[in-house]
Amino acid sequence: MDRSPLLTTDRLLLRRWQAADLAPFAALNADPEVMAHFPATMSPADSDALVERIEAGFEERGFGLWAVEVADTGRFIGFTGLSVPRFEAPFLPAVEIGWRLARPYWGHGYATEAARRVLGFAFDDLGLAEVVSFTSTTNLRSQAVMARLGLTHDPAEDFDHPSVPEGSPLRRHVLWRITADRWHARP
Numbered sequence: 781m782d783r784s785p786l787l788t789t790d791r792l793l794l795r796r797w798q799a800a801d802l803a804p805f806a807a808l809n810a811d812p813e814v815m816a817h818f819p820a821t822m823s824p825a826d827s828d829a830l831v832e833r834i835e836a837g838f839e840e841r842g843f844g845l846w847a848v849e850v851a852d853t854g855r856f857i858g859f860t861g862l863s864v865p866r867f868e869a870p871f872l873p874a875v876e877i878g879w880r881l882a883r884p885y886w887g888h889g890y891a892t893e894a895a896r897r898v899l900g901f902a903f904d905d906l907g908l909a910e911v912v913s914f915t916s917t918t919n920l921r922s923q924a925v926m927a928r929l930g931l932t933h934d935p936a937e938d939f940d941h942p943s944v945p946e947g948s949p950l951r952r953h954v955l956w957r958i959t960a961d962r963w964h965a966r967p
């Protein structure tokens with residue numbers, strides 16, 4: 781398999797990470813608004829280490845959280861892609877789709893556009909049978925992306941994320957799913 785899958789959409793480039801992405805990625809990971817639905821913002825060192833893990837994942841599996849660039853401007857705006865959650869939950873193992881964009885790039889449809897391309901890759905190139913997505917119950921913007929993509933949510937599958945401290949309002953999570961059949965049957 782191609783270990784450097786480059787994906788394109790009308791407005792975006794989904795590519796492997798570059799050294800120049802580290803500073804803008806650290807900035808968005810330190811932004812309290814971007815990280816509002818996570819237990820904490822990230823330090824630059826943790827942000828850099830995350831990029832290293834993502835890149836190692838691309839080498840190992842041929843997929844991961846792609847760096848997203850606006851094609852017209854060449855500007856790095858965040859990530860959208862696939863990951864394999866490592867905690868324990870009834871719905872795991874599974875492949876998860878996720879997204880995180882810098883605040884100025886919300887409200888342009890970029891996350892949904894990038895994620896549509898990633899789902900196409902997941903089902904058509906990787907041949908996955910299903911992709912899941914999850915977020916804290918409070919994260920309505922992320923759930924709106926899931927709904928636009930055609931994922932569905934069964935409240936019976938809501939769960940407490942083991943890495944979020946007990947008592948935190950961010951601990952309760954929703955689980956959304958989409959099967960390959962549903963993806964291919966979309967209008």
Ligand SMILES: CC(C)(COP(=O)(O)OP(=O)(O)OC[C@H]1O[C@@H](n2cnc3c(N)ncnc32)[C@H](O)[C@@H]1OP(=O)(O)O)[C@@H](O)C(=O)NCCC(=O)NCCS
Binds near residue numbers: 814878879885916
């Ligand atoms: C989750 C997140 C990626 C969603 O971003 P978003 O901008 O709301 O979602 P999209 O990129 O799909 O954009 C959709 C919006 O762009 C608007 N839009 C503007 N131009 C558009 C265009 N050309 N095409 C499509 N939509 C467009 C849509 O109307 C919609 O607006 P609305 O939110 O007012 O309804 C973003 O909030 C984020 O990065 N959050 C922090 C990280 C995070 O929580 N990640 C998920 C954790 S699990």
